[in-house]
Amino acid sequence: MNNMNLIEFNKMYLDIITPVNIASNEKLNTTDYIYDSKNQVAYFLNPLLWHKFIYTKKLFPAYMDFINDKTKPRKILYKWLIEQGYNIEDIKEVVKYKLIAHENIDKISKDSLNDIILQTKLIDGSAYIPGSTLKGLIRTAILYDLLQKNPHLKQRLWQSLERAINGNKSYDEIKRVENNLNRLLTAEIEGTGKREYTKYDKKSTKSEYYNFMQGIKLSDAMAEIKHNNLVLLKKIDLAVKDNYIKENSLSVYRECIEPKTRFYFDMQIEKRFTQKLNINSAEDILIMIQNFFDASNELLSSAFGKDYGFLFNDTNLGNTYIGGGTGFLTKTLVAYLAPTKMKAKEFISRYLNMKFKQRVNRGIRDTKIAPRTLKATKYNGKLTLLGIAKIGKV
8 A cells, every 4th residue: 555545635624503612712701892782782892902092082090990890790891981972983993893692582682791702713803613623523433433343342441430430439539530531442542553553653662652643634624704604692501400401591602603604624534543443534534423423412312302302403414513512422422331321311410410519409400311401502593502513525
């Protein structure tokens, strides 16, 4: 096999099916933006130009009084601006960009959106999806595939986890066991590839560590149309309380990529690293992604399908979850180690009750339904799941 046959280059696409937020490290509070609640538009400020405006208009003393006023913990910048005799038109040169905020239509529109979790963006302000995010979801799908094809490994890992939780360990202790399982699972894969690694790389030594994801290289995903594809959405948890499902609208907003936005990225598969995992093409990876997506939806719909089955209609259009607000089941494998669906649900219930012990003490718990919450939002007045996307080969 020549070197060209050992490397496959693929042009891939990613379609946004339901709103997606790939969180940046930046979170805005109410003094970082101006929200016009009447028109439901948020104006994001350029900090340097905003402070220049304050100094030029001799508003600095009033602004500092506003910021430091402890009698008003919620700082409504738009209201303050109006009180100073100015409006949005007066600061249009200060605004970096603006977005429509889809407020929860079941409640009266607020004068503030609280904290806003921003989307990762390029320097020109356009949304993109980091290659590391894509690599993470592919890695999880590959690990899931390995578990399904290695029942003895799956059983061994499950028994370790079951012993820990049945031994009444604390959540921190359970978490340590979980992290150790992830290392064991990764080591199992790395063990299958180490000999193949040294075979092709004459410079490698026994001390070098094989990384099965080294054979899958991904670029960042760039939008087909760079701008006008972001919107502000409120996070909604479809939570369990007293064994009944309850819609809980949280005061958290996310800057989300809108549905029907297409991204493109490059994927390179170096088969000397991936053949031991039965990966010889992009199609092999897409099958693994789909299988993990189907398993996640099966578990989620078993808990929420009776009341919110309509939300899973969008899953027919996608093959993966991506980004924030999609729930821990889409990013971890512990639930899929269980030999039966019932044991998986029992484990998740106990695991989450331990994780959220303080909330349990306040009466929020579930003994029959697991997972505990389904992550959603409202987009164009319609309740929808977060983070459904479709990855394919161009």
